[in-house]
Amino acid sequence: DVKVTQSSRYLVKRTGEKVFLECVQDMDHENMFWYRQDPGLGLRLIYFSYDVKMKEKGDIPEGYSVSREKKERFSLILESASTNQTSMYLCASSPPGGGSTEAFFGQGTRLTVV
Amino acid sequence: DQQVKQNSPSLSVQEGRISILNCDYTNSMFDYFLWYKKYPAEGPTFLISISSIKDKNEDGRFTVFLNKSAKHLSLHIVPSQPGDSAVYFCAAYNYGQNFVFGPGTRLSVLP
Numbered sequence: 350d351v352k353v354t355q356s357s358r359y360l361v362k363r364t365g366e367k368v369f370l371e372c373v374q375d376m377d378h379e380n381m382f383w384y385r386q387d388p389g390l391g392l393r394l395i396y397f398s399y400d401v402k403m404k405e406k407g408d409i410p411e412g413y414s415v416s417r418e419k420k421e422r423f424s425l426i427l428e429s430a431s432t433n434q435t436s437m438y439l440c441a442s443s444p445p446g447g448g449s450t451e452a453f454f455g456q457g458t459r460l461t462v463v
Numbered sequence: 464d465q466q467v468k469q470n471s472p473s474l475s476v477q478e479g480r481i482s483i484l485n486c487d488y489t490n491s492m493f494d495y496f497l498w499y500k501k502y503p504a505e506g507p508t509f510l511i512s513i514s515s516i517k518d519k520n521e522d523g524r525f526t527v528f529l530n531k532s533a534k535h536l537s538l539h540i541v542p543s544q545p546g547d548s549a550v551y552f553c554a555a556y557n558y559g560q561n562f563v564f565g566p567g568t569r570l571s572v573l574p
Contacts, residue, residue, distance in 0.1 A: 353506070382561060389472065391552060391566035392507070407561065439506055441562075451497055452554075452562050454506035 352376070353455040355440050360460045368427040370458050372440030379445045381423035382452060383407075383415065386437040398423055399445065430462045466490045467555050469565040476572050482540040484568050486553030489534065493563075495556035498527060498538045500549045501567070507552060511538070543572045 356371035374381065380399050384392040384407075394407030396415040404415050412434060416424045423442075427434055437459050441452040468487045476482045486496075494515040499507035513520040513527045513536065520527050526539045540547055553565040 358504075380561075384564070389566055391467075391469075392554075392564035394561055394563070397561050405561075441506075443562075450495075450556070451509045451512060454499075454508070456506045457504065459504070 353440055353442055353453050355438075355455040355458050357458050358456065360458060362427075362430050362460065362462050364431060364462055366427075366430045366462075368430050368460070368462075370425040370427075370438055370440075370460070372423045372425070372455055373421050374423075374440075374442040374453070375421065376442065376444075376453070377420065378442035378453075379420070380443045380452075381417065382441040382443075383413075383423065383425045384439045384441065385409070386439055386457075392439065395425065430460075432462050434460065435462045436460060464489075465566070466493075467553055467563050467565040469551075469553055469568050471568050472566070473569040473571070476543045476570065478545055478572055478574050479542045482538075482543045482547065482570055482572065484538040484540075484551050484553075484570065486536045486538075486565055487534055488536075488555050490555070490557070490563075491534065492558060493555035494558070496527070496529060496536050497554045497556070497562070498525075499552045499554060499564075500547075501552060502549050510551075540570075543570075545572050545574050548572045 382397040383395040440455040443452040497512040498510040501507040
């Protein structure tokens with residue numbers, strides 16, 4: 350079974366703090382993704398990576414950065430947390446190649462910025 | 464501008480009846496489509512997919528239909544069960560190697 354594990358289920362952080370969300374996958378997948386889920390907006394792509402040390406901006410990268418130093422780990426960094434970053438954050442991984450693959454998701458991190 | 468649209472935010476269906484969830488997309492380059500199911504406080508789980516070379520794919524109670532000319536797909540659940548109550552996301556694979564998701568439809572199956 351593919352496993353994508355996010356380091357925290359729930360986090361509460363203060364405005365201005367630097368926040369790290371960690372994600373690890375155990376299936377040797379090349380592709381990894383960070384999404385946020387907000388009511389009525391669905392899942393919006395923040396960043397993705399298709400290889401170690403590679404990163405691509407998604408639809409809403411502002412206020413975020415990522416790090417992929419190892420193939421199995423993809424970290425999302427909120428440089429200076431703000432209340433509008435309160436959301437459910439979802440990490441996913443997938444093998445390469447389109448047209449026949451699915452993304453496997455972690456359990457999500459519910460982040461609240463106060 | 465949303466490339467994947469699910470115009471019904473919610474849907475209620477009686478147990479045992481058919482649930483039909485709809486999805487429209489705008490990018491004709493999408494060639495692979497997926498449905499995910501999500502319970503509260505959990506990550507989405509993959510349900511069923513369809514390639515653009517097909518118009519139907521079936522897996523047990525779940526069937527996905529694709530109409531490429533209309534840029535429309537639908538998920539049919541027959542018969543619906545209370546455990547099917549969840550948010551359903553339609554997604555398309557973007558050849559830029561990422562997945563584009565719709566806003567979701569909350570399905571409630573009433574006993």
